[in-house]
Every structure is written in C-alpha cells, then in structure tokens.
Amino acid sequence: MNRRLLVVGMVCFLSLFIVGNTSSLASDQDATPPNIVLILADDLGYGELGCYGQQKIKTPNLDRLAEQGMRLTEHYCGAPVCAPSRCVLMSGRHLGHSEIRGNRDSGNGKKFPGQWPISDALVTIAEVLQRAGYATGGFGKWGLGPTESSGGPNRQGFDRFFGYNCQRNAHSYYPPFLDSDDQREMLNESPVTGHLKKPSGEVVAEDYRADVYAPDRILTEALDWLDQNSSGPFFLYLPFVEPHVAMQPPQEWIDRYPKQWDAENGPYRGQNGYLPHPRPRAAYAAMISDLDEHVGAVMDRLKKRGVEDNTIVVFTSDNGPTHGGRDPRFHIGGAACSFFDSAAGLKGYKGSCYEGGLKVPCLVRWPGKVAAGSISSVPSYFPDWFATLVAISGVGLSGDQRGDGVDLTPALTGKGEVCREQPMIWEFAGYGGIFAIRDGEWKAVRRQTKRKKPAAWELYHLATDPYESTDVAANHPEIVDRLEREFLENRFPEPDFPQPLID
Structure with a gap:
C-alpha cells in the first residue's frame, strides 16, 4: 500500500474514533442540541478585521468574538464570487461537484431576475437541520434562485427568509423592496439604483440615500425571529450584504473616520461602477464597522435570551475583497482595498483563485467547546461547514450525504486531528475560467481555462x-502532474457551467 495513503488512513481512523467519542460526550452533557448561527459577510477581505491585523477600521465586536473563541488562519471560501460560494456553503459540495460554478442570472425576464437556481435534488444544510427539528431562518442575501423557482430559500429548508433574493437588487442599500418568504415587502417609494455616475459637480452622499436602509431592516427581522425561536434548537443564517458595494453606509459611521483619509484622491464619481461617494475611504471603513455593529447586535440578543452558552457562532466571508477597476485610484465601486491592505498582502482579489480571492477571515465561538483566544492553522474551507454543523447537531449522515467537506470539530475543540483524504478543489466558470487545487502545502492554479489559449x-x-x-x-x-490528475479525478461536468478544456 502507498505509504502516504497508509498514514492518511491511520490518521483518519484515529480521528473518527476521537470525534465519535467527543460527539457522544456532547450529547450526554447537553440537554438540547446546540443552536447554530452562521454569519456571512459579503466581499470582506482577509485583512479587514482588527483581529486579522487591520489597523484603521474599527471592528470591536468581531475582535471580541475572536477573543472569546477561535480564529482560523487558513480558511477558504467556496468560490471567488457570490453565488457559487454560497452554493458550496449551503450544499457542502466543492466547485468541482457544485450545481452553481459562476454568477449567472435565471433569465426569467424580471428586472431583478434572481440567480441560476439550485435544484430540488440538492440538499442544503438548512434542509438537514430542518428535518432534525431545528427552526431555520435566513436573513440577508440569498442568490441561489428566485423565490418561485426550485432554488427559492423556502424550498431549500428555510422556515423563514427575509432579505434580498436577487443579488442585483442587493447592489443598492436603499432598494425598492426586500423579499419576505414568497412575497415582496415594498421598502422605499423612491429607491436608489446601485449604479450611477457624477462626472462633475459636488458629490453628496445624501443624494444616494432613501427612507429605509435595508441592512437595518434585515437585522430587525432577524432579531425578531431569534426572539420567537430562542427556545431552540435553531439555525440562524445571516448572509449580511456589507461591505459589498455600492457604498451607502450610515453617516454616523463615516463621521467617525478621519477626513484627511480622502484628501489625496478626493471624491469617487462612479467611474469604476456603482454609486459615487464624497469620502470613499471613510465610507468603505464605515460599511465594515456597520457590519461589525450588526454582529454585535446578534451577540447581544443571544445573551439577552440566555442562549449564548449553547450556541455555536461562525463568522466568515463569501470571497475576498473587491478588485481594481479602470481608475487605479479606486477599486470597483470606489472601495479602498489598497489603502486598507484588505487582502493582507495576499495575491489577488475577488474573482481570483489566488489566496487573496479565496482566503477569508473565519471566527468560531462555542463556549465550553472552543477555547477562548485560540487559533487554528488547519486548512479548511466552505464544504467543511456542512459536515461540521451536521456533526455538531447530532444528525447522523453517512457516505455521500456528507458532501466533500470534513468535520472540523477536532480542530475546533482541540481533541483530535482533522482528516482530509481529498484535496481542496475550485472550478470557477467566471473571469475566463479558473481551476485551483490545494493538497497539503502545495497549491496549483490554472487561469483562462475557457479561452482559446488557456494558461499553463x-x-x-x-x-x-x-x-x-x-x-x-x-x-x-x-x-x-499529480495535482492535475487529482483535480480531474475530483470533479464532474456541469452542463450549465461548461469547461470546454476538460468536459
């Protein structure tokens, strides 16, 4: 037998033995299964939180979450852009096995069409937990299929959904409506589109605001749902929209950041897409601080309801920070990712399968299980959360049902080794096509896979x-050669997101 496989097999056996005994102890000690809160930021970079080295942006609540739990330093998202990354997170299937491998609209002819829908056959983490008796609520940005389609959140395991179904609607923080289960709640009589330019004249932030700020409305619904379901067990999925552009944060947060930050480049006029802003650097920081404040509100409500000690909270981001645009002074939408070193020096940004596009912050708080102030450098990624949260909930799955991830409980609790038999895979259909694979300390990337002349x-x-x-x-x-073989052996064709080079 290959020596490497023999060693992996021995480690796996020991890990499964340890995890099995850990799970048994957890079930004996806990009167009810733990509640689960999964918080997903949108385009938040690896270096944009204080606990990951950020010096300029204020993130006290997330830094406190790191102090009370674990900071993962080698965590990767499911894909380098929104919809496929969310599909990987919900399904536990990596991009080579995923139904969604790029951003694509459903094509239903509506102004906000919703994205290409996941199928009825796909099983989400919400469905598994719902069948196990968990109350399930999703609040934020969905992006996996219109409400009336097979991919609608209420058809994919969520008792309650409130927020943006279509990620195009989420380009504005003052949209015309938000989705409330299978209905629409009209939000602003005079909504603000997410894409405008101001080539000349004074740029005024107030010109791009309306009556109801969607993130606050979403947070209110989420906290109300938490109040109603705090007797547990519950699964609360919070795919918050910040700091994805357009930049329309509350003025109170903008005012807390130095005016001199924006003296160098001046106002952003919409030349790289999305909305103008008079103070783009302060505005970008304000979006992240507003996100941080919302996380703090969720943690406060858990404490108020007396459930924080029996709740695991996971915070991460759907991909890396937004990339550059035509005007090199600003990133897309005026984001100040260079100024804040948003990728923490890593190569690439959103849309890239280099580290800057895939490696994301990840924090885990689970009192009594995860040691306060701990750090894990175990490589992990989005497919692992399906396996981990199912294991934590006590739901029994076997074989193929577990997806492509591994149970991270041993790493989280410090009671064993994580056994990963298969490499980490990304097969992205956007941005010209990108393949990536990480196996141990090695990572291979192939770009332009859908072009006439693919890169090596x-x-x-x-x-x-x-x-x-x-x-x-x-x-x-x-x-x-070995990594290419492993990549090809761990994927299958997806007709809706073809890869002509290998399909």
Whole structure:
C-alpha cells in the first residue's frame, strides 16, 4: 500500500474514533442540541478585521468574538464570487461537484431576475437541520434562485427568509423592496439604483440615500425571529450584504473616520461602477464597522435570551475583497482595498483563485467547546461547514450525504486531528475560467481555462511562499502532474457551467 495513503488512513481512523467519542460526550452533557448561527459577510477581505491585523477600521465586536473563541488562519471560501460560494456553503459540495460554478442570472425576464437556481435534488444544510427539528431562518442575501423557482430559500429548508433574493437588487442599500418568504415587502417609494455616475459637480452622499436602509431592516427581522425561536434548537443564517458595494453606509459611521483619509484622491464619481461617494475611504471603513455593529447586535440578543452558552457562532466571508477597476485610484465601486491592505498582502482579489480571492477571515465561538483566544492553522474551507454543523447537531449522515467537506470539530475543540483524504478543489466558470487545487502545502492554479489559449498550471508552495510570489511549476513537473490528475479525478461536468478544456 502507498505509504502516504497508509498514514492518511491511520490518521483518519484515529480521528473518527476521537470525534465519535467527543460527539457522544456532547450529547450526554447537553440537554438540547446546540443552536447554530452562521454569519456571512459579503466581499470582506482577509485583512479587514482588527483581529486579522487591520489597523484603521474599527471592528470591536468581531475582535471580541475572536477573543472569546477561535480564529482560523487558513480558511477558504467556496468560490471567488457570490453565488457559487454560497452554493458550496449551503450544499457542502466543492466547485468541482457544485450545481452553481459562476454568477449567472435565471433569465426569467424580471428586472431583478434572481440567480441560476439550485435544484430540488440538492440538499442544503438548512434542509438537514430542518428535518432534525431545528427552526431555520435566513436573513440577508440569498442568490441561489428566485423565490418561485426550485432554488427559492423556502424550498431549500428555510422556515423563514427575509432579505434580498436577487443579488442585483442587493447592489443598492436603499432598494425598492426586500423579499419576505414568497412575497415582496415594498421598502422605499423612491429607491436608489446601485449604479450611477457624477462626472462633475459636488458629490453628496445624501443624494444616494432613501427612507429605509435595508441592512437595518434585515437585522430587525432577524432579531425578531431569534426572539420567537430562542427556545431552540435553531439555525440562524445571516448572509449580511456589507461591505459589498455600492457604498451607502450610515453617516454616523463615516463621521467617525478621519477626513484627511480622502484628501489625496478626493471624491469617487462612479467611474469604476456603482454609486459615487464624497469620502470613499471613510465610507468603505464605515460599511465594515456597520457590519461589525450588526454582529454585535446578534451577540447581544443571544445573551439577552440566555442562549449564548449553547450556541455555536461562525463568522466568515463569501470571497475576498473587491478588485481594481479602470481608475487605479479606486477599486470597483470606489472601495479602498489598497489603502486598507484588505487582502493582507495576499495575491489577488475577488474573482481570483489566488489566496487573496479565496482566503477569508473565519471566527468560531462555542463556549465550553472552543477555547477562548485560540487559533487554528488547519486548512479548511466552505464544504467543511456542512459536515461540521451536521456533526455538531447530532444528525447522523453517512457516505455521500456528507458532501466533500470534513468535520472540523477536532480542530475546533482541540481533541483530535482533522482528516482530509481529498484535496481542496475550485472550478470557477467566471473571469475566463479558473481551476485551483490545494493538497497539503502545495497549491496549483490554472487561469483562462475557457479561452482559446488557456494558461499553463502555476504551482506554489504555501508553507514557504504564502503570498504566491514565485511560480515553481517548472521545478516540480511531477507535482503539477499529480495535482492535475487529482483535480480531474475530483470533479464532474456541469452542463450549465461548461469547461470546454476538460468536459
């Protein structure tokens, strides 16, 4: 037997033994299964929180979450853009096995069409927990199919959904409506579109605001639902929309940041898409601080309801920070990602399968199980949350039902080793097509896979080159060949998101 496989098998056996005994102890000690709160930021970079090294943006609530729980330093999202990353998170299937492998509208002819729907056959984490007796609520941005389609959140395991079904509607924080289960709640009589320009004249933030700020309305609904279901067990999914552009944060947060930040570049006029803003750097920081404040409100409500000690809270982001645009002074939508070092020096941004597009912050708080102030450098990614949360809930799944992820409980609790038998896979259909695979310390990336002249595989040794500064593919052709074989063996074609190079 191959020595590597033998070692992996032994580690897996020991890990399964430990996890099994840990789960048994948890079920004996807990009167009810733990509540689960899964919070997803939108386009939040690896370096945009204080607990991950950010020096300028205020994130006291998330920093406190890190102090009370665990900070994961090698955590990856499911995809480098919104919809496919959310599909991976909900299904536990990596991009090579995912139904959604890029952003694509449903094509239903509506102004806000909703994204390409996941199927009835796909099983989400919400469905599994709902069948196990959990109350399930989702509040924020969905992006996995219009309400009336097979991908509607109420058809995918959520008792209650409130927020943006279509991510195009989520381009504005003052939209005409939000989705409330299968109905629409009209929000603003004079909504603000998410895309305008101001080529000349004074840029005034108030010109791009209306009556009802959608993130606050979503938070109110989420907290009300938590109040109604605090007797548990409950699964609360909070895919918040910040800091995705357009930038329309509350003025009170903007005013807390220095005016001199924006003296250098001046106002943003919408030249890189989305809405203008007079103080883009302050506005971008304000969006993240407003997100942080909302997380604090959720934590306060858990405490008020007396359920914080039997609740696991997971916070992460759907992909890396937004990339640059035509005007190099600003990123898309005027975001100040260079100014804030949003990717923490990692290569690439949103839309990229380099580390800056995929590696994201991840915090886990679980009193009595996860040690306060702990750090884990175990490589992990979105498919793992399906396996982990199902295991934590006590629901029994076997074989293929577990998806492509591994149970992270041993790493979270410090009571064992995480066993990953298969590599981490990304097969992205957007931005010209990108493949990526990480296996141990090695990561390979192939770009432009849908172009006439695809790029060659690149290879990086992350243990010695975490910033992917040196492509060593030419020095290790045998590793490139092995990773390419592993990639091809761990994916299947998806007709809605074809890859002509390999399908």
